[in-house]
Amino acid sequence: AQSVTQLDSHVSVSEGTPVLLRCNYSSSYSPSLFWYVQHPNKGLQLLLKYTSAATLVKGINGFEAEFKKSETSFHLTKPSAHMSDAAEYFCVVSRPNTGFQKLVFGTGTRLLVSP
């Protein structure tokens, strides 16, 4: 069985300061992990994915995430927040080679960016 826990429902930062969105996972297998972003009343967009290659994954818009097996974590970071980063972020876990019908979504973290 797989599960994913996003540790913060809301994160508030000031523009220009670092962003950290935390995600812990549980999986019986070596997982595939994803971060998606959702802007208000929009669909989700893939930010980045980890599929057992490099543990530090770089994504779009300056975001990156590090897979830490010992900590079962896949935290999302960005060195400097921009106003346009304000959105909801979802951490997603999947069992490799089972098809995308086995995705498990976290409950989301809403990122608020103040000027």
Next chain:
Amino acid sequence: DGGITQSPKYLFRKEGQNVTLSCEQNLNHDAMYWYRQDPGQGLRLIYYSQIVNDFQKGDIAEGYSVSREKKESFPLTVTSAQKNPTAFYLCASLDRGQEKLFFGSGTQLSVL
């Protein structure tokens, strides 16, 4: 301009009524998915289709039905058996090569 189009953006259902949400894609993807999103929760899978004329139940299929008569289209019907239909519904298709889901902009369904 390739992508996934969901319509309508907002939909209202009367008690006892069936309503159909449209999802069309021009990305030439075989696999398509319907998710339900409730506030404070992650997405939950309703139905998915790996190929034309085939579809499978997801985790919360009760009260919903789908069809997949064309590769481009994957409509979702919310039947009167779905007692709590108010939610944001998202359609997605899968680029298998990139392992990447492409999402539509969603339909907000509310009950009158």
